[in-house]
Every structure is written in C-alpha cells, then in structure tokens.
Amino acid sequence: KAGVTQTPRYLIKTRGQQVTLSCSPISGHRSVSWYQQTPGQGLQFLFEYFSETQRNKGNFPGRFSGRQFSNSRSEMNVSTLELGDSALYLCASMGFGGRAESSYNEQFFGPGTRLTVL
Amino acid sequence: DAKTTQPTSMDCAEGRAANLPCNHSTISGNEYVYWYRQIHSQGPQYIIHGLKNNETNEMASLIITEDRKSSTLILPHATLRDTAVYYCIVRESNSGYALNFGKGTSLLVTP
Numbered sequence: 001k002a003g004v005t006q007t008p009r010y011l012i013k014t015r016g017q018q019v020t021l022s023c024s025p026i027s028g029h030r031s032v033s034w035y036q037q038t039p040g041q042g043l044q045f046l047f048e049y050f051s052e053t054q055r056n057k058g059n060f061p062g063r064f065s066g067r068q069f070s071n072s073r074s075e076m077n078v079s080t081l082e083l084g085d086s087a088l089y090l091c092a093s094m095g096f097g098g099r100a101e102s103s104y105n106e107q108f109f110g111p112g113t114r115l116t117v118l
Numbered sequence: 119d120a121k122t123t124q125p126t127s128m129d130c131a132e133g134r135a136a137n138l139p140c141n142h143s144t145i146s147g148n149e150y151v152y153w154y155r156q157i158h159s160q161g162p163q164y165i166i167h168g169l170k171n172n173e174t175n176e177m178a179s180l181i182i183t184e185d186r187k188s189s190t191l192i193l194p195h196a197t198l199r200d201t202a203v204y205y206c207i208v209r210e211s212n213s214g215y216a217l218n219f220g221k222g223t224s225l226l227v228t229p
Binding site for chain 2: 092
C-alpha cells in the first residue's frame with residue numbers, strides 16, 4: 001500500500017506570495033491532518049479534514065486554510081506569506097473511524113513539504 | 119489534553135534497552151497515552167499507545183503506572199536507527215485527531 005504523498009517536497013516563495021501544498025492520503029483513509037514544524041515551536045496542529053469537512057482547527061491565523069476533495073486528497077493554502085511561515089509542513093492520514101479503541105488508530109505521516117519564505 | 123513532561127535528551131548504547139519516561143500527572147480517566155517518534159528529516163511515526171494496561175508490539179513496550187500519572191516507553195534492544203525524537207502524547211479518544219507533540223525526548227543511540 002502506498003504511503004502518504006506530499007507535493008511539492010521543497011518550495012521557495014517570497015513574502016506576500018501565496019502557496020498551495022498538496023497531500024494524498026493512504027488509499028481508503030478519509031481523515032487528513034496538517035501540521036507545521038519549526039525549530040522554535042516544534043510540531044503544531046493546523047487542521048483536520050474528514051469527508052471534505054473541517055473537523056478540527058488549531059490556533060493559526062486565517063491566512064492558513066485548507067480543503068479536502070471527494071477522493072480524500074487535501075490541499076492547504078497559505079496566503080500573504082511571512083518569513084515566519086518558513087517550516088516543514090506535514091500531512092497525516094488516518095483510516096476510517098480512527099477510534100482510539102482500535103489498534104490501528106494511528107496517523108501516518110508523509111515526508112513533508114519544506115517551505116522557505118524569502 | 120493533559121500536559122506531558124519528558125527529558126530533553128537521553129543516550130543509550132546500541133543493543134541495550136532504552137527506557138524513555140513520560141510524566142502526565144494530570145491525565146484524566148478517558149485519556150490515552152500515545153508514543154510517536156520522528157527520525158531526522160522524516161515525518162513522525164506511530165509507535166504504540168495504551169489506556170491503563172501495559173502494551174507491547176513489534177517495536178516497543180509501553181508501561182503505564184497504576185495511577186496512570188507516568189509511563190515508560192521501552193525499546194528492548196536499541197539500534198542506531200532508533201536515534202530519533204520521541205514524543206509522548208496524551209489525548210482523549212474522541213477529541214478529534216489533533217496531536218499535541220510537545221518537545222519530546224531526543225534519543226541518541228551510540229555504537
């Protein structure tokens with residue numbers, strides 16, 4: 001089974017631009033979560049989508065948005081980029097239900113997209 | 119989610135058991151303990167999770183104290199490939215799937 005894929009793997013943008021990152025979850029997984037990882041703040045949760053609906057949202061400004069398509073693929077968008085948005089953006093998928101009682105309730109992470117804002 | 123406290127870093131000799139502690143003194147009855155690890159330049163990887171009983175899988179063992187206020191992740195025979203940052207996470211089963219990773223423990227396995 002193919003793992004979580006993220007594109008692009010590396011991206012360089014300038015301040016003020018916008019960027020769209022893509023995530024394809026493991027086949028059959030319906031939940032997709034996004035995380036931002038920086039040296040200073042560590043791994044922080046951005047948002048989670050399940051069946052095309054945002055189910056949870058972290059504490060990030062409105063410049064960060066996302067969506068999920070009917071095939072469970074997800075995109076996140078960052079508008080008006082700032083230098084502090086430079087980070088590794090990770091996507092994770094989880095199988096249907098994902099109940100904690102299930103022994104398979106883990107999130108599978110992709111390799112991430114490294115975004116550099118100049 | 120309950121807050122967790124982990125040592126910043128630990129060393130372990132290759133072939134020996136690595137015991138990574140985690141304190142979660144404010145854990146509530148319906149919160150699980152999860153462990154993930156992140157090898158450099160990769161996405162985090164699930165290791166194991168538990169509620170109150172000790173758990174074991176092919177990667178590790180999880181020992182949870184009877185009062186559930188702390189736990190220990192055990193890698194029975196650490197290898198160089200186990201060098202990574204290990205995250206202990208506590209969360210409710212129905213609080214959505216946001217993981218609060220915290221700072222984790224940087225484990226260095228030495229030859």
